[in-house]
Amino acid sequence: MTAKNQPWLIILLIAAQILCAAYFLLDALSDGQELGMPAVTSIHFHFELVATLSLILAIVIEGRLLMALLRRKAHLERQVSLAAGAFQDIIEDHFQRWGLTPSEQDVANFTIKGFSIPEIAELRGSAEGTVKSHLNGIYRKAGVSGRGALLSLLIEDLIVSPDPAPSAG
Amino acid sequence: MTEHRIWDPFVRVFHWALVGLFAANALYTNPEKTPHEYIGYTIAALVGLRMIWGLIGSRHARFSDFLPSMSGVLQQITDIATGRHRIHLGHTPLGALMIYNLIATIAGICLTGWMMTTNTFWGVDWVEKTHEVLVTWAEISVVLHVVAVIWESRRTGINLPRAMVTGVKRIPEGHSTDA
Numbered sequence: 199m200t201a202k203n204q205p206w207l208i209i210l211l212i213a214a215q216i217l218c219a220a221y222f223l224l225d226a227l228s229d230g231q232e233l234g235m236p237a238v239t240s241i242h243f244h245f246e247l248v249a250t251l252s253l254i255l256a257i258v259i260e261g262r263l264l265m266a267l268l269r270r271k272a273h274l275e276r277q278v279s280l281a282a283g284a285f286q287d288i289i290e291d292h293f294q295r296w297g298l299t300p301s302e303q304d305v306a307n308f309t310i311k312g313f314s315i316p317e318i319a320e321l322r323g324s325a326e327g328t329v330k331s332h333l334n335g336i337y338r339k340a341g342v343s344g345r346g347a348l349l350s351l352l353i354e355d356l357i358v359s360p361d362p363a364p365s366a367g
Numbered sequence: 368m369t370e371h372r373i374w375d376p377f378v379r380v381f382h383w384a385l386v387g388l389f390a391a392n393a394l395y396t397n398p399e400k401t402p403h404e405y406i407g408y409t410i411a412a413l414v415g416l417r418m419i420w421g422l423i424g425s426r427h428a429r430f431s432d433f434l435p436s437m438s439g440v441l442q443q444i445t446d447i448a449t450g451r452h453r454i455h456l457g458h459t460p461l462g463a464l465m466i467y468n469l470i471a472t473i474a475g476i477c478l479t480g481w482m483m484t485t486n487t488f489w490g491v492d493w494v495e496k497t498h499e500v501l502v503t504w505a506e507i508s509v510v511l512h513v514v515a516v517i518w519e520s521r522r523t524g525i526n527l528p529r530a531m532v533t534g535v536k537r538i539p540e541g542h543s544t545d546a
Contacts, residue, residue, distance in 0.1 A: 209440075209441075268444060268449070269448045300448060304449035322450075
């Protein structure tokens, strides 16, 4: 998928849509001001408002998709092999299920890749204590005792599962 | 907590003077009257000085310190997506885009505003329209700027408005900076 490597298209699209939404919102607001109370009964006004609000909703959803895409890209710069992509799918799948925060997902990814706590702190520009508390959160949510158990859990899925790429995402 | 002196006095005075004067002209003064014009000329002079300062000023005030960078923007959005906290001592890449946007927009407002006082362009419709559209755009940009500053302050744990007052950024312990 080209979108995987080119978030620019999505970023520009979101920027353009934000401009449109701002324009429509200002337009709807000034219409509402002009019409005054009759605006409440004007079908046209309500259509405009609903259209604008759905555009804003679409922007929020796209924003979330972009964030997920960038998180994945941050740990899978080049999709060197099918296996790497499949393993990343499994990892992300588990992160979703455990309800890890974006920061925890990032730390978990680094941990799985074998980085030490000081190294992760350096890479993320945060204090070691912060990384440790993220790790505690990860282990608690995953229900494992430590890094080794976390890795086993993920690899087990890769080996046992008959279809290693369930989401084909 | 480490402290870094980032914004020189000129940058800070420029920033807050612009805030006050722009707000005055956009919200209070009568566009038909002379105070509106004098405030406009003052803003034009400030923006002109800022551009010169961007070439010869202190380190983080110079344009060369915050050139538009697409890869920098992508890096910053990735940091937001992954909850990373790499600190930019000067303008962040996204912040830099906003600075250029604001400077260009306000320069355009000054130019069209002055044109309306000349014999050639007095009463010309597109000049007035452009002036008004640019003002609306500047107002949207200002709102976006303020929201982004609050967001970034919360995200990075650095009080950015305070830094624009005192000139000093206080970086929480353990954060790596772009030096």
